[in-house]
Amino acid sequence: MTALRCPVCGGTLLRQEKVFRCEKGHSFDLARQGYVNLMVHNGSGKRHGDDKRMVSARTAFLDKGFYDPLSRLLCELAGKTEGDVLLADAGCGEGKYTCDILNALKCSGRKAEGVGVDISREALIAAARRDRSLTLAVASSAQLPLLSGCCDMVLNVFSPFCREEFLRVLKPGGTLLRVWPLEQHLWELKTLVYDEPYPNRPPEPEAEGFILSEYRELRYAITLHGAEIGALFEMTPYYYKTSREDQRKAEEAAELTVRLEFGVGRYTKAGDAP
Numbered sequence: 514m515t516a517l518r519c520p521v522c523g524g525t526l527l528r529q530e531k532v533f534r535c536e537k538g539h540s541f542d543l544a545r546q547g548y549v550n551l552m553v554h555n556g557s558g559k560r561h562g563d564d565k566r567m568v569s570a571r572t573a574f575l576d577k578g579f580y581d582p583l584s585r586l587l588c589e590l591a592g593k594t595e596g597d598v599l600l601a602d603a604g605c606g607e608g609k610y611t612c613d614i615l616n617a618l619k620c621s622g623r624k625a626e627g628v629g630v631d632i633s634r635e636a637l638i639a640a641a642r643r644d645r646s647l648t649l650a651v652a653s654s655a656q657l658p659l660l661s662g663c664c665d666m667v668l669n670v671f672s673p674f675c676r677e678e679f680l681r682v683l684k685p686g687g688t689l690l691r692v693w694p695l696e697q698h699l700w701e702l703k704t705l706v707y708d709e710p711y712p713n714r715p716p717e718p719e720a721e722g723f724i725l726s727e728y729r730e731l732r733y734a735i736t737l738h739g740a741e742i743g744a745l746f747e748m749t750p751y752y753y754k755t756s757r758e759d760q761r762k763a764e765e766a767a768e769l770t771v772r773l774e775f776g777v778g779r780y781t782k783a784g785d786a787p
Contacts, residue, residue: 516599516628516663517650520551525660547641548649551658552632563633568607570747572639575609579735579745583775584610586731587690588617590779591666593727594688597624598665601682603654604672605629608640608647611668614690615644628664630657657682666690680722683782689723695730695774702746702771706759715776723780731775742766 517526517533524535533549534540541549563571574580591598591614598618602611611627618625628648629640637649652658654675659682667679670692679689696712703710718728737745746752746763 516601516659517549517551517648518658518660520553520652520656520658526658546638547645547647548634548637548651550634550651552651552653553656563606563636565635567747567753568633568635568639570744572607572609574741574744574748575607577741579737580609580773582733583692583731583773583777584613586729586777587668587670587692588614590690590727590729590777591688592617592621593779594666596665598626599663600625600627600666600668601657601659601664602627602629602668602670603657603675603679604669605631605640605649606633606636606670606672608636608643608649610670611640611647612643614668628659630654630659654678674716674720676720676722680782685782685784687782689720689778689780689782691720691778691780693776695732695776697772698774699745699749700772701769702742702749702763703751705742705766705769706746706751706755706762718776718778720778720780722783724783725778726781727779729777731777732772734770734772736768736770738768742769745771 519526519535519539521539522537524537526533526535531543532540543549587610605611608629611629615625615627630650630652631637632653634651640649650658654673657678661681662684664682666688667683668690693715694713695715698713719725743764
């Protein structure tokens with residue numbers, strides 16, 4: 514069953530060989546790297562999202578298992594949803610959490626399909642390398658290229674929280690899994706790089722239109738060596754807003770123990786939500 518929606522007319526997009534096409538004839542080619550571009554262009558010509566260097570750093574870092582406790586928690590929470598699952602990852606990045614959750618659901622004997630949406634073409638190329646069965650689309654979470662009420666589950670990890678869109682695409686009673694950084698997340702990395710670091714400001718867990726079924730806080734520390742420190746910094750937005758002088762502090766550090774702190778919520782779409 515297709516879940517993609519035409520960004521031009523809102524009709525259902527059906528895959529035909531290497532192209533997605535709606536009944537009104539709007540068509541979108543499937544790139545050889547495994548994604549379809551459904552971004553609504555603003556005419557600026559500017560490329561958006563994480564670049565190749567940032568995606569490469571994140572992929573290498575996550576593949577070493579440093580964030581695996583978070584992934585295991587997400588798999589545990591996802592497993593509480595009954596039946597088969599169509600999962601939409603809004604801001605999927607390179608697809609680590611998407612694939613881990615889908616694999617866990619399949620191992621439990623359920624049918625699970627995944628749609629990954631991200632504004633970064635480079636991130637989707639990396640996600641396709643993880644799993645060619647994923648449906649991957651370049652698009653914004655604020656304008657998800659998904660049919661209304663098509664999804665059993667939406668995943669939102671360190672990405673903009675687009676409440677109205679998540680409500681739109683979820684089925685009644687559908688599940689939202691959301692992750693955000695807590696106050697001291699990556700604090701030691703910040704103190705290494707910045708003269709005046711500041712704590713994160715976590716959002717309130719509650720969200721209108723959703724019932725907060727479960728809330729967890731996950732805290733642990735990891736010790737990094739050499740290039741791992743630079744890779745962690747490069748995979749964050751901080752790196753690209755930091756001077757070259759401060760970037761070198763992370764690149765030249767020999768060892769760093771850093772706190773990881775996550776807020777994780779499992780939500781159910783309220784019965785009266787649109």
